[in-house]
Amino acid sequence: MSFVTVENIFQSYGRRPILERVNLTVDEGEFISIVGASGCGKSTFLRLLLAQEQPSRGEIRIADAPPAAEPGLDRGVVFQKYSVFPHLTVRDNVVAGESFRRRWGYFTGAARRDAIRRANETLARIGLSNVADQYPATLSGGMQQRLAIGQALAAKPRILLLDEPFGALDPGIRLQMHGFLTDLRAETNMTVFMVTHDLAEGFKLGDRVVVFDKPRWDPTDPDPYGATITYDFDARDGGIPFQRIQEEIHAVHPA
Numbered sequence: 261m262s263f264v265t266v267e268n269i270f271q272s273y274g275r276r277p278i279l280e281r282v283n284l285t286v287d288e289g290e291f292i293s294i295v296g297a298s299g300c301g302k303s304t305f306l307r308l309l310l311a312q313e314q315p316s317r318g319e320i321r322i323a324d325a326p327p328a329a330e331p332g333l334d335r336g337v338v339f340q341k342y343s344v345f346p347h348l349t350v351r352d353n354v355v356a357g358e359s360f361r362r363r364w365g366y367f368t369g370a371a372r373r374d375a376i377r378r379a380n381e382t383l384a385r386i387g388l389s390n391v392a393d394q395y396p397a398t399l400s401g402g403m404q405q406r407l408a409i410g411q412a413l414a415a416k417p418r419i420l421l422l423d424e425p426f427g428a429l430d431p432g433i434r435l436q437m438h439g440f441l442t443d444l445r446a447e448t449n450m451t452v453f454m455v456t457h458d459l460a461e462g463f464k465l466g467d468r469v470v471v472f473d474k475p476r477w478d479p480t481d482p483d484p485y486g487a488t489i490t491y492d493f494d495a496r497d498g499g500i501p502f503q504r505i506q507e508e509i510h511a512v513h514p515a
């Protein structure tokens with residue numbers, strides 16, 4: 261049974277359809293890269309996975325249950341703009357990453373000491389132990405983004421959602437981050453969804469690359485149709501063993 265099931269999702273804002281007939285099944289541990297034209301609904305799709313929004317139609321199931329609407333321990337998220345807290349030290353940012361996802365909000369006493377120990381482990385894993393007591397503003401862009409990922413990982417999520425996480429980094433740092441993410445995946449069985457504008461990055465890191473696009477297009481009004489998954493590439497084995505056009509997407513379905 262698949263770990264994440266997306267079944268016939270439609271999402272509209274007002275009368276404007278953004279996504280339509282989105283279907284996807286993902287096994288636990290798979291890395292899904294998401295590419296597509298600007299504004300076609302990739303971030304919207306991530307917000308649906310986070311349950312920050314409810315779909316207009318259709319259903320998402322994670323481990324055979326609807327995703328919880330409140331921030332949970334099962335999903336971590338990292339955006340392009342560093343989502344770290346500037347007034348907290350690097351270590352406290354990681355502690356906060358775990359504590360803010362819990363209902364009671366923050367740790368005290370022994371729970372805090374345990375959280376600090378776990379934060380130190382996370383910092384070692386992301387290579388930031390030596391700057392644990394510094395504030396984020398003193399770190400480079402790559403280090404800040406590593407911290408943002410460490411913060412998201414602090415709660416040991418089963419799913420990591422990355423929205424153009426490396427978009428603001430220069431090419432050298434980006435390469436380092438690719439190595440970092442690849443190592444992390446080797447250590448955990450996280451399922452990852454990563455939105456990227458860089459196709460090469462998508463194929464390099466992803467097991468699968470899914471493409472969001474509008475299969476139907478009205479030149480007189482570009483907005484009446486939403487985007488869907490038009491391609492689902494298998495990127496494993498260092499190449500593209502197959503590319504499967506999802507024929508059913510192009511078939512006319514009753515509304």
Ligand SMILES: Nc1ncnc2c1ncn2[C@@H]1O[C@H](COP(=O)(O)OP(=O)(O)OP(=O)(O)O)[C@@H](O)[C@H]1O
Nearest residue numbers: 273274278296297298299300301302303304305455
């Ligand atoms: N809350 C909202 N209310 C109304 N429209 C929205 C809302 N959120 C997103 N949109 C619109 O939905 C469309 C899809 O936005 P989204 O950010 O998901 O696209 P995207 O593919 O991630 O774009 P980009 O690649 O540029 O980040 C955009 O036209 C955006 O303006």
